[in-house]
Amino acid sequence: MSNRIAFLGCGSMNEAILGGLLEGGTNPTEVVATVRRAERAAELAERYAGIMAIAGSEEPDNNKQAAKGAGVVILGVKPVGIAELAREISGSLSPDAIVISVAAAVSIAQLEAALPPGQPVIRTMPNTPAKLGRGVVSVSAGTNCSPEQLQRAKDILGAVGTVVEIPEEQVDALGAISGSGPAYAFYLAEAMAAAGVELGLDEELALLLARETVAGAGLMLAEPGAEPSALRKAVTSPNGTTERAIATFDDRGMPAIIAAGARAAADRAAEITKQLG
Ligand SMILES: NC(=O)C1=CN([C@@H]2O[C@H](COP(=O)(O)OP(=O)(O)OC[C@H]3O[C@@H](n4cnc5c(N)ncnc54)[C@H](O)[C@@H]3O)[C@@H](O)[C@H]2O)C=CC1
Numbered sequence: 001m002s003n004r005i006a007f008l009g010c011g012s013m014n015e016a017i018l019g020g021l022l023e024g025g026t027n028p029t030e031v032v033a034t035v036r037r038a039e040r041a042a043e044l045a046e047r048y049a050g051i052m053a054i055a056g057s058e059e060p061d062n063n064k065q066a067a068k069g070a071g072v073v074i075l076g077v078k079p080v081g082i083a084e085l086a087r088e089i090s091g092s093l094s095p096d097a098i099v100i101s102v103a104a105a106v107s108i109a110q111l112e113a114a115l116p117p118g119q120p121v122i123r124t125m126p127n128t129p130a131k132l133g134r135g136v137v138s139v140s141a142g143t144n145c146s147p148e149q150l151q152r153a154k155d156i157l158g159a160v161g162t163v164v165e166i167p168e169e170q171v172d173a174l175g176a177i178s179g180s181g182p183a184y185a186f187y188l189a190e191a192m193a194a195a196g197v198e199l200g201l202d203e204e205l206a207l208l209l210a211r212e213t214v215a216g217a218g219l220m221l222a223e224p225g226a227e228p229s230a231l232r233k234a235v236t237s238p239n240g241t242t243e244r245a246i247a248t249f250d251d252r253g254m255p256a257i258i259a260a261g262a263r264a265a266a267d268r269a270a271e272i273t274k275q276l277g
Pocket residue numbers: 008009010011012013014034035036037056063076077078079081085102103104105125126127128179180
């Protein structure tokens with residue numbers, strides 16, 4: 001089977017996976033990426049020396065070219081464009097090419113319906129820390145994907161972070177935690193920086209404090225066996241300042257707010273799946 005990996009639609013998510021794979025030692029000459037605009041293709045080719053990046057504005061059959069001869073094809077366009085892209089490349093895919101979708105809300109059934117009969121498909125839900133090899137990626141195998149093909153996908157995706165295999169029914173819930181989750185952490189950092197400004201710190205210092213604190217706390221959480229509640233308690237002196245802050249968060253219903261946000265994300269995924277038919 002070909003070692004070539006094609007990233008079709010190389011925006012935020014697919015670039016994060018591409019970057020993580022190259023960091024993990026994938027040979028760049030085995031990587032091809034497609035985008036719409038020539039400027040974006042040039043940017044990717046400069047950032048990741050050795051890969052091939054093909055813009056649709058220059059070569060309208062870029063996706064077909066990239067899919068041809070690839071062993072793994074990763075679909076990274078927005079959910080609404082996935083089926084059309086799958087149909088576009090159907091005639092160019094090797095029958096044993098593994099088609100991986102990173103799209104939220106696009107079901108395995110929807111993917112399989114847009115691809116040639118028998119094409120192996122894997123639905124994933126990654127997140128952008130993949131770029132640093134610290135992503136979480138779920139995999140759910142389609143009906144034509146052999147255990148060996150699933151293993152191959154897991155081996156490839158393992159270079160960008162932790163791979164978890166889940167039944168497809170759980171993808172929306174997982175996406176609401178780990179797929180969207182980096183945005184929640186960045187949102188916390190934004191809110192902390194704004195709070196610092198409100199307390200009288202200058203903007204630059206407040207942003208530095210928020211960034212380094214969220215990043216440092218993230219590194220502590222990444223240590224083997226780390227427990228968020230134990231780490232939190234180690235910062236919280238009895239009757240001290242942190243205790244007062246956490247009590248205020250609890251009083252204002254912060255856990256319920258976070259749960260409601262995650263629920264809204266999962267519900268939105270189900271809504272998009274329905275809209276895509
Ligand atoms: N951004 C994230 O953190 C995550 C995104 N996803 C999924 O990843 C997919 C992409 O999302 P983003 O990367 O955020 O979007 P994005 O807009 O950054 O990337 C999509 C890219 O595809 C290109 N594109 C669109 N149509 C194309 C075509 N026909 N041929 C070639 N290139 C084409 C666009 O120009 C763009 O560069 C979505 O389906 C989303 O659900 C999943 C998990 C996390």
